[in-house]
Amino acid sequence: MPSNTASLAFSSAEIAAVYRVIAERRDMRHFLPDAVDPEVLRRLLWAAHHAPSVGYMQPWRFIRITDPALRERMHALVEEERIATAEALGERAEDFMKLKVEGVLDAGEVLVVALAEGREKHVFGRRTLPEMDLASVACAIQNMWLAARAEGLGMGWVSIFDPDKLATLLSMPEGACPVAVLCIGHVEAFYPKPMLEIEKWAERMPIEDVLSENVWPSSAD
Template identity: 55%
Template sequence: MSSSPFSSAEREALWAVMEARRDCRHFLPSAPLPDAQLQRLLQAAHLAPSVGLMQPWRFMRLSTPAWRARLAPLVQAERQATAEALGSRADEFLRLKVEGLADCAELLALVLAPDDGTVFGRRTLPREMALCSVGAAVQNLWLAARAENLGLGWVSMFDPEALGAALQLPQGALALGLLCLGPVPHFYEQPMLSQVGWRQGRPLQDMLLPAPDDHAN
């Protein structure tokens, strides 16, 4: 890998990919991705930073029709429970498409590995820093997929204990997502929840917190 400076065109390409990335729910029914392409995308995820170099991400390929059929009821059950929790917005929520398990080219389980005892950088926040590391891996995967004109959707609607049992995860592991990956009919012009009027994103300025007064002498 070259360590030479990146060109302005390369920087612009990176920004274009970040701005065009979307959490996708609509997929074109497609054949499985070529093994080399899937391996390349997972390698992008594996390039992510991790606290203490613990690399706590694990991926499980579940793209067969049998697995999709087995996992769909877990997602549907949580979708109904979410609708009930939303009260007056239940019907509006149920009209939203929230996953693409049946149509995506590839379905991957995202798993947080059992704690390997890493202390460096996470002594006071052991689970939190592991979760942050997994999130960084998914962001890498998301950007790599978008760069290859593929959509990725992170499905979090399921009971993690039920999914963990279905996947026979070891003690201490945690199911964090079902990742739908593959060709899409189009990429949303805006995040889908903004596009359909469910919720609007907030500007960066709202995320900048003022520092408290420094009274040190």
């Protein structure tokens, strides 16, 4: 390793911790009812807010859901879309309906992450790729996910909902759009593998199938 690179790198233990938290992060669906320490929640939000964003636009907005009745109504929206998703899956509908896809009523904390309104004014980095606002929000969510795992908390990203209905429910302004319902809380244990692998819904693709050099991989290879 060049000397200048070595001087910028973290220690071996710190590097190992970063790769460990990436490897052990899980999309959790099963939670204990215990409350999340407010200081830990603050740190998770700090991690999310320090994510990279295209043009430094910081398009993320966070809504903490503390009203039990509001959680119930959000859960109803998720259930409505879960049934619609099952119908759209055709022959896999029965297998899908067996999956636990959310923990809205179970987790210690529920946050909604949304895209802010007025994003059209941010042109830097988005003139040809306007969807980079969404990519930036995804970076914030991933930061929070890794921080939660490092703190010993589970987190699940729920995307099974009608965004227009959720935006209305949460009184979002025109142009704002919910991206994720995040369930965060204590868990009895982390899944040894991604839950959808355990349930035989899908398997992780080999990296060779998603990596090529210089040009798009030929389907004949």
